[in-house]
Amino acid sequence: MSKSQSLPDSVDATLQLLNSHGYFAERSLATVLYLSLRLGRPLFLEGEAGVGKTEIAKVLSATLGRKLIRLQCYEGLDVASAVYEWNSAAQMIAIRLAEAAGDSDREQLSSDIFSERYLIKRPLLQALEPDVGGAPVLLIDELDRADEAFEAYLLEILSDFQVTIPELGTFKAPQPPIVIVTSNRTREIHDALKRRCLYHWVDYPSAERELAIVKSRVPGISATLSQQVVRFVQELRDQDFYKNPGVAETIDWATALTQLDARALTAEVVGDTLGALLKYQDDIAKMQSGTMEKVLKEATSDI
Ligand SMILES: Nc1ncnc2c1ncn2[C@@H]1O[C@H](COP(=O)(O)OP(=O)(O)OP(=O)(O)O)[C@@H](O)[C@H]1O
Ligand SMILES: [Mg+2]
Known part of the structure; x- marks a missing residue:
């Protein structure tokens, strides 16, 4: 792990820090992240799948040189697995x-x-332990999958950053961890928990930002292809599909196209690679019954 870095001292510095590790954030996200770091408040990120919610915790841990501790939530998650x-x-x-x-x-x-x-420390307890590199980044991922009872328990931890083990005593973090909570919004998270956090809705990126992401994540992609890919995906998101492609799908698709040595989008190459972009048969069928020609025309005009 790299040496621990001090926290950024402005919104611009936060943006730059993220950029330097290949994460291209909207200014609004960098602002709320900066504030969450400065105020020591957890950051609660909601948004569609594949828009970079989980990635932000990973990038933060890498840029600040802090340990990343991840708690993946699921139905039935309990204290024994989490604490x-x-x-x-x-x-x-x-x-x-x-x-x-x-x-x-x-x-x-x-x-x-x-x-x-004889104590097995799970992620929430690990996150309260002192670390030479500074307080760790604690990622509580997909909290909407956990039960409400667990959420109530979490509320206590996020308030005091301490855990009491009856047989052993109280563990208190010498320095609170940097906490990122994410949700895909399959259910609403309680107000009481949200109140303890700063909130941000992570949206799909603008075309300009998505182009920067593709160029950085898919080295070797041609200028024409990267522009067409981004235009195509941005256009698709307006088409009322059951599941819109996220940034993850854009990157996957662009990678697949470069693997096939495509230099530009054609109906044939798009048809062959649809599975990298759309993951539901109904959406694929909709594409094949006319939508593709329309979107392809938009994406390839004037480039
Ligand atoms: N702004 C961004 N800059 C750079 N890469 C990004 C950005 N947003 C998303 N990505 C990339 O997209 C992929 C998906 O991101 P991530 O896994 O963080 O999505 P997510 O919002 O957590 O999705 P899910 O809800 O499905 O877990 C990652 O490979 C990430 O690197
Ligand atoms: Mg995620």
Whole structure:
């Protein structure tokens, strides 16, 4: 990991920092990120799939030289998987060994097996630990997938940045982690949690920004092809598909096209590579029944 960097001291510096690691952010995102770093408040990012929500935490960790700790949320996520659990198998072995050795000091044994040695630290607890490189970046990804009970628990952690383990005591972060929370908005996150965070809706990028992303992520792509790809995707997003392509799909598609040595978009090459762009059969069928010609015409005119 690179050496820990100090926090950016302006919105422009934040933009530059992200740019230098290939992340092209709108100014509004850089502003809210700058404020979240300065004020030490968690940043809550919502947006469609593949618009760069998760990536921002990764880039932040790389640019600031901080450890990235990721908690991927899912239905049924509980404290044992997110915060800590006791290593009961190892505790059991320790008890058996003590019994075999004729060790009868129960008090001592109990304090031994409930020591840090037998504690399995999960991401939320890891994020509260001091780190030589500075407070880590804690990514709580796709919070909308977790249950509401877990969200309530999280609220407590994000308020105090501490966790109490009854058998062991309280762990408090010497310096609060940099927290990024993301959601795809499959359900609303409670106001109480949002209130503790700064909020930003991550939208699809402008054509200009998406072009910069493609050029940076798909080295070797021709100028004509990159422009046509971006125009095509931007046009597609206006077509009322079930699932619009995100930036991730644009990058995938551009990569696929360059692998096929395409220099410009044609009906044939678009038809062959639709699977990199659209992931639902209904959307693909819609494309094949006329939409493609229209979009292709828009994307390739005057280039
Ligand atoms: N502004 C950007 N600059 C550079 N790369 C970007 C940008 N936005 C998205 N990307 C790229 O798009 C891809 C998808 O981004 P990411 O995984 O962060 O999306 P997401 O919003 O977390 O999607 P999901 O909701 O599906 O998890 C990544 O490869 C990322 O590098
Ligand atoms: Mg993500």
